[in-house]
Amino acid sequence: MSDFYFGGDLFSELDRVQRQVSTLFGNVPSSMRSSRADSFPQLNIGSTDEAIQIVAFAPGVEPASLDVTVDKGTLTISGERRAPAAAEGSRAYAKERFKGSFRRVIELPQNADSDKVEARYENGTLFITIGKREASKPRAITIQ
Numbered sequence: 001m002s003d004f005y006f007g008g009d010l011f012s013e014l015d016r017v018q019r020q021v022s023t024l025f026g027n028v029p030s031s032m033r034s035s036r037a038d039s040f041p042q043l044n045i046g047s048t049d050e051a052i053q054i055v056a057f058a059p060g061v062e063p064a065s066l067d068v069t070v071d072k073g074t075l076t077i078s079g080e081r082r083a084p085a086a087a088e089g090s091r092a093y094a095k096e097r098f099k100g101s102f103r104r105v106i107e108l109p110q111n112a113d114s115d116k117v118e119a120r121y122e123n124g125t126l127f128i129t130i131g132k133r134e135a136s137k138p139r140a141i142t143i144q
Helices: 010-024
Strands: 042-047 051-057 067-071 074-081 100-107 112-122 125-132
Touching: 042 100, 067 112, 067 125, 074 125
Parallel strands: none
Antiparallel strands: 042 051, 051 125, 067 074, 074 100, 112 125
């Protein structure tokens, strides 16, 4: 018989340990797929056989204030989100919306082709498509 007794909820305990480890290491991203929960803009990153697709959720950002660059295997999204105009004489007692300059840097996989980048912005969402190099695309091999 074991002398070990755990009287709590195991999953709650694991969540607590994960939060402590995240705090200890400062929420350092472990890959291009993860980052701090409060980063702006939030990203979804995925891929198809043909391209890498990045979706940046940037509501309230003017498209003219966005800058997207690809250099040495990294994609940089930067810009500025301004605060909406407040009514004259009003005082805020809570502010949950981010305002100011931002910059996100994403390390791209080696098969990304920096010559095949397209970006479009619609309804507060920035869509970026980066083509893959021809040599990295899957191909069928004929058996003889």
